[in-house]
Amino acid sequence: MKSKNINIYFIGRRQGHSFYRFFPSKIENLRKDEEIGFKKTNNLSRTHNINSANILFYRNKPEKTTDQLVNSLIQQSKKHDDKLVINDINSFYNYDSKDRAFKIWQDNNLLCPKFLAFSILELNDINKISKKIAEFLKKYKKIILRSNNETGSRGLYVIDSVNEIDIILIKLKKRINKLVKYRKDTKIICVEYLETKSTNGYRDLYRVHVLFNKIICFYVSTSKKDILYNSLMSEKEIERFIRKNHEFGLLLPKVKNDILKSVEVLGNNIGAVEFFLIKNKPYFIELNPLWGGHAARNGFGNDNMMTYLLKNKNELINKVPNIYKWLDYKGFYNSIYSNIIDYYNNK
Numbered sequence: 001m002k003s004k005n006i007n008i009y010f011i012g013r014r015q016g017h018s019f020y021r022f023f024p025s026k027i028e029n030l031r032k033d034e035e036i037g038f039k040k041t042n043n044l045s046r047t048h049n050i051n052s053a054n055i056l057f058y059r060n061k062p063e064k065t066t067d068q069l070v071n072s073l074i075q076q077s078k079k080h081d082d083k084l085v086i087n088d089i090n091s092f093y094n095y096d097s098k099d100r101a102f103k104i105w106q107d108n109n110l111l112c113p114k115f116l117a118f119s120i121l122e123l124n125d126i127n128k129i130s131k132k133i134a135e136f137l138k139k140y141k142k143i144i145l146r147s148n149n150e151t152g153s154r155g156l157y158v159i160d161s162v163n164e165i166d167i168i169l170i171k172l173k174k175r176i177n178k179l180v181k182y183r184k185d186t187k188i189i190c191v192e193y194l195e196t197k198s199t200n201g202y203r204d205l206y207r208v209h210v211l212f213n214k215i216i217c218f219y220v221s222t223s224k225k226d227i228l229y230n231s232l233m234s235e236k237e238i239e240r241f242i243r244k245n246h247e248f249g250l251l252l253p254k255v256k257n258d259i260l261k262s263v264e265v266l267g268n269n270i271g272a273v274e275f276f277l278i279k280n281k282p283y284f285i286e287l288n289p290l291w292g293g294h295a296a297r298n299g300f301g302n303d304n305m306m307t308y309l310l311k312n313k314n315e316l317i318n319k320v321p322n323i324y325k326w327l328d329y330k331g332f333y334n335s336i337y338s339n340i341i342d343y344y345n346n347k
């Protein structure tokens with residue numbers, strides 16, 4: 001029996017809505033080799049006609065998404081509530097504003113850092129806020145001051161001294177004054193720095209890829225830096241990187257439910273959720289609806305680290321299968337789209 005073909009419709013900032021409907025364009029926020037993986041998927045096609053779509057997939061780059069766009073997409077979405085929707089625009093602010101994500105996680109008994117959030121109006125009384133932040137710092141010893149809806153560590157400062165608060169507040173206020181014009185939910189947030197430093201100075205950051213209530217992949221990055229990124233890793237980190245990835249694979253069944261719940265309660269059905277582990281419990285810090293970054297283009301760490309990983313694949317693949325699953329971008333995205341089809345057919 002021939003299976004039915006499923007149509008998917010992509011919506012982005014300049015794609016799939018208002019007059020952009022009439023200009024077939026490159027899929028927004030496309031990941032390396034995603035299109036190849038997509039095209040390899042049986043019984044799945046891209047449609048340029050929303051009415052013929054079975055599935056809508058929102059691809060708007062979060063940090064560039066204006067309120068105006070969100071409103072317009074929400075209006076459009078009302079006419080299509082019969083379709084399967086991936087990363088529904090209606091839950092956009094739940095993950096885009098980190099303070100909202102924290103609040104939703106807290107309300108659902110998931111762990112995350114303690115935080116304070118200040119709107120642009122509250123920032124008129126900067127002395128009052130500065131005092132609140134100083135108290136917060138006294139309690140948690142080390143904190144992060146940042147905007148609530150930027151990515152890639154932009155507008156992010158780690159602080160451990162009261163003297164730094166005012167200077168950074170002024171910088172951040174200028175920053176968010178610009179952002180708030182198009183994104184009203186922009187705030188300054190002050191976040192407990194989750195200290196997870198090991199005795200030899202390393203911190204490990206966990207990232208798990210979730211699709212329709214299933215864990216599809218994960219990786220753990222490790223670094224001695226305060227703000228850690230996968231691209232910072234070098235050959236020095238290889239041993240720990242492999243060990244931490246292996247250990248997390250073993251722990252996963254125990255923390256799986258919390259991880260799946262963290263994505264679901266925000267209203268997402270695809271995303272990479274980031275967290276730290278404290279006493280083997282995940283403390284969630286953010287959800288990236290469409291992951292990107294260094295690991296999605298170049299793999300793990302620097303060139304030496306990648307060479308090592310590729311050269312030793314045969315010995316390592318059983319120990320850290322997740323690492324090799326991730327690095328096979330074509331296969332990875334093919335499996336994502338195949339899972340989307342399976343989900344659609346079984347729902």
Ligand SMILES: Nc1ncnc2c1ncn2[C@@H]1O[C@H](COP(=O)(O)OP(=O)(O)O)[C@@H](O)[C@H]1O
Nearest residue numbers: 113150151152153191192193194227228285286
């Ligand atoms: N509460 C926290 N405690 C410790 N480190 C944090 C915390 N929040 C963020 N970080 C560090 O800062 C990095 C960037 O923060 P993140 O919330 O992921 O924002 P983004 O990736 O959007 O810039 C993280 O990878 C992590 O290393």
Ligand SMILES: [Mg+2]
Nearest residue numbers: 152274286288
């Ligand atoms: Mg991040």
